[in-house]
Amino acid sequence: MxxxxxxxxxxxxxxxxxxxxxxxxxxxxxxxxxxxxxxxxxxxxxxxxxxxxxxxxxxxxxxxxxxxxxxxxxxxxxxxxxxxxxxxxxxxxxxxxxxxxxxxxxxxxxxxxxxxxxxxxxxxxxxxxxxxxxxxxxxxxxxxxxxMNFWATIEHSLNYKYEGIIPSNIRQRLIEAAKASYTLDSEMNNIRDEIKEAQVKFTQKEEVPMESLISLMDLSEYALNPEERSETTSSRRDENRRNGE
Ligand SMILES: Nc1nc2c(ncn2[C@@H]2O[C@H](COP(=O)(O)OP(=O)(O)OP(=O)(O)O)[C@@H](O)[C@H]2O)c(=O)[nH]1
Ligand SMILES: Nc1ncnc2c1ncn2[C@@H]1O[C@H](COP(=O)(O)OP(=O)(O)OP(=O)(O)O)[C@@H](O)[C@H]1O
Incomplete structure (x- = not known):
């Protein structure tokens, strides 16, 4: 059936x-x-x-x-x-x-x-x-x-562009980029306590939620998912409205 x-x-x-x-x-x-x-x-x-x-x-x-x-x-x-x-x-x-x-x-x-x-x-x-x-x-x-999400999103688009057959030189560069990204993740993880402390302090002082921080940094723009992008965009719109922009 x-x-x-x-x-x-x-x-x-x-x-x-x-x-x-x-x-x-x-x-x-x-x-x-x-x-x-x-x-x-x-x-x-x-x-x-x-x-x-x-x-x-x-x-x-x-x-x-x-x-x-x-x-x-x-x-x-x-x-x-x-x-x-x-x-x-x-x-x-x-x-x-x-x-x-x-x-x-x-x-x-x-x-x-x-x-x-x-x-x-x-x-x-x-x-x-x-x-x-x-x-x-x-x-x-x-x-x-x-x-990791940044890398996977880019690689996914390239796979789409090349219909699953990414040229070998680009493939190699993607492998190198993945390694560099992991090095950055590891380094950030090592200094995470410092970063977390700064984020909590920043949030308390400015009362700015992490979502707005991310949107200020424009991280959302680097890809992700249309749904998440529109969510962030609308929260930014709300913020602008609050600021009278
Ligand atoms: N961009 C990207 N995403 C990947 C890659 N490998 C896995 N993924 C993601 O992970 C999902 C499935 O991963 P796996 O757990 O490896 O599943 P699998 O059974 O080995 O593979 P599938 O048969 O594709 O489901 C995919 O649908 C992608 O969303 C990759 O090389 N590049
Ligand atoms: N677990 C998940 N959660 C959220 N989004 C996902 C998830 N898995 C895949 N996606 C996203 O959904 C979109 C459509 O993916 P689709 O289901 O067609 O293929 P895929 O899961 O990436 O690959 P495959 O069909 O080989 O498993 C892509 O943008 C993909 O990144």
Missing amino acids: AIDWELYLLPYEQAVQEIKVKLKNIRNELRKRKEHAPIEFVTVRVKSISSIYAKANRLQFPIDENIAWEIRDIAGVRVICQFLDDINAVVQMIRERNDMRIYQEKDYVSKPKESGYRGYHLTVEYPLITARGQVTIPVEIQIRTLG
């Missing part, structure tokens, strides 16, 4: 939205408590139907009701952190939650992929209450630093 995609994808949309709210609430609570929040921002997406078909064909899975358990990243959450240590903190935080169960972990932080890609991936089972009762949804959670 043909899949009704609109109905099929509904719980995946609900799952990513619920997880996003939960993770953002943790970040906001920690900021209110003037504690360092290991979560900088969270983006989510549900895989498009064409991308589901492309992946199923590539991996030779039949398209049926079971496809979400074969592909496993139809529901995707991405958690972006400031520091390398924050990645472990987020993983630990998820391990301790009883509203989701980790069933696969991939550590591409200590073991990067051949491309140079780094990130920590969890696949979790997320119980969801729907109009028809409880269902379990597989969700992929990718945890990256700002630097």
